[in-house]
Amino acid sequence: MKDPLPEGRRRTGGPLAVVFLASIHWQRLTENQIKGEISEARSDMKLLSPEKYKSLFIYNGIWLAPKNQCECAKADRVHVYQMEDYIDKKDLASIKERQQRELEHYQIRYPSMTQDLVIAKPNMPLSYPIQGVEVMPLHTIMIPGLGLHGVTEDKYQVILRASLGTLNTLADVSDDVVSGRGEKELIILTSDGELLNFILEHVTYTSVVYRLTAVDMMSFESRHHVAQFPVIIRQPGLPKLFDPGADRKISSLVTITTKTFLRYHKLRLLIKSIRQYYPDIKIIVADDSEVSEKIIDENVEHYIMPFGKGWFAGRNLAISQVTTKYYLWVDDDFLFTKNTKIEKLLDVLERTNLDMVGGSVNGNTYSFQLLYDQGSLHKLEGFPNCVVTSGVVNFFLAHTDKSRHVGYDPLLQRVAHSEFFMDGLGILLVGSCTDVSISHQAHNPTSDPNMTKVEDQYKRFRTNTKEQVQFKLSLHYFKNRLKCYSTG
Secondary structure: OOOOOOOOOOOOOOOEEEEEEEOOOOOOOOHHHHHHHHHHOOOOOOOOOHHHHHHOOEEOOEEOOOOOOOOOOOOOOOEEEEHHHHOOHHHHHHHHHHHHHHHHHHHHHOOOOOOOOOOOOOOOOEEOOOOOOEEOOOOEEEOOOOEEOOOOOOOEEEEEEOOOEEEEEOOOOOOOOEEOOOEOEEEEEEOOHHHHHHHHHOEEEEEOOOOOEEEEEEEEEOOOOEEEEEEEEEOOOOOOOOOOOOOOOHHHHEEEEEEEOOOHHHHHHHHHHHHHHOOOOOEEEEEOOOOOOOOOOOOEEEEEOOOOOOHHHHHHHHHHOOOOOEEEEOOOOEEOOOOOOHHHHHHHHHHOOOOEEEEEEOOEOOOEEEEOOOOOOEEEOOEEEEEEEOEOOOOEEEEHHHHHHHOOOOOOOOOOOHHHHHHOOOOOOEEEEEEEEEEEOOOOOOOOHHHHHHHHHHHHHHOOOHHHHHHHHHHHHHHOOEEEEEEO
16 A cells, blocks of 8 residues: 555554645634634623633644644644755745745636625615526626615615626616616616616626636615625536446446556456456556566556656556546555455445545555644445545545546655645545455565565665655645645
C-alpha cells in the first residue's frame, strides 16, 4: 500500500485525522466577535461563557468554530508541518507573488457561489422569491412572486435593479407607467395598486453577461422598503452517462485498475486471484518499469510508461482508459479473497450519492478525515458497516468521471495518497466500509536472487526521502495555499 504520510510518520491502523489549514474568508462571527457580543450584552441577556461555548465546537481537541487566524493544533501524537519552513527563504517572496497571481486567475475561472447575506425584514409588504430563480446565460425568464401588498398610497413607486442582466415587463402599459425597459433599472409608477401587481407579476430578467455560474443580487424597493433576492445564472451541463448494458453484469459496470513498477511476480499473483472470482472483468495496468514484461491475459490492457514516471501519473493513465461507470483501484501486491465482494461496494455507490467507497486491507480501513478548519464523520444511512469519511485506503470503488475531474497530480511520483483527497475536498463524497476486504501479499524473504534484486530496487524507488517530503509540502503550500499540515 502507498502510505500517504511523509517519511517517519507511519501508522499501524485505525482512523487518521489529517488537518490542513489555509487562509480563507469567513462570513460568520469570529472568536473575538463572539467575545465582544458577550461583553457588550445587557446583564440580563447573557451568552454562554467562553469555556462553555468552546466546548460545544471541539473535535479531537481542535476548535472548529471560526478563528481570527489559521493554526494547526498541537496535541499529543500529532506532528505539525509549517509549510513555509519547507520553502527556501530567498524564494519565498517571489513564490507568494506568483501564488497570489495564480489565485486571482483561479478565482476568475471559478467564482465563488457564496451569496450575500440577506435578512428578511419584519412585516415586509414586498413579496419576492427567496431562492429558486435561475436563468441560463443570455436567456430570459419571468421573475415569479413579485408584489406589493397591504399598503395604500396615492402614487405607488417600485424600483427593480439588476447588475448582470436587464429588466422588462410583458405588461402592455405606457412609458409613463414603466420606464427603463431593457435596462438594469426598471421603474414602475402608478396610482393603481392592482395594475402595479399585474406589472410586477410579468417582470422579466435577461442575462446579458455570459458566465457559466454567477449570482445577481437583485434589489426590489418601494418608497419605504427595500429587499434583495438572488437570481442564479447557470449554464446547465449535459449528463455524461455510461451504458451498463442490458444485463448489468459486473464486468459491464466495473474495470479493475492498478499501477505496477518492477514487481511483475506480485502483479501476476494479483491477476491470478482476480480471475478466481471475476474471470471476465477487464483489468488495466499502468506500468513504468525499466524493462517491461508481457502480461498474458486476454482481458488485461497493459500500458507502458516512461521509466519511473511515477505513482500518480500511472493512476491518471489507468483511469483515462476506463470505459465503464466505475473503476476499482487496487495495489499490485494485493490479493482477492472470498471477502473481496465488488458487488457490495457497487451496491453502496448505486444506492447513494457517494463518489467513491473504500474497503479494508487485511481488516484495516485506514479511513481518515481531512479537516479544513472543520470536518465530520458519520454513519452511512442504510449501510450499517459504512461511514462517510474524507479519505480511504488504496482499495476503493469510484465513479470514473468524478475521479477524472479531480485528477491525480503527476508531480507526486513516489509516496502519495491523501493528496488526491486534498485536491478533491469539496468535490468528492467518500465512504468507507468494513465488510468488504482485500488481502495483502506477504513480505516474506525470497530465496530467488533475481526476486531479491527486484525488491531491493523497488525499495530504493519506493522509499520516501527528505527531498521528497520537502517537495511535497512546498507543493501543498503553493498549489493548495496551505499554511500548515498536521498528522496524528
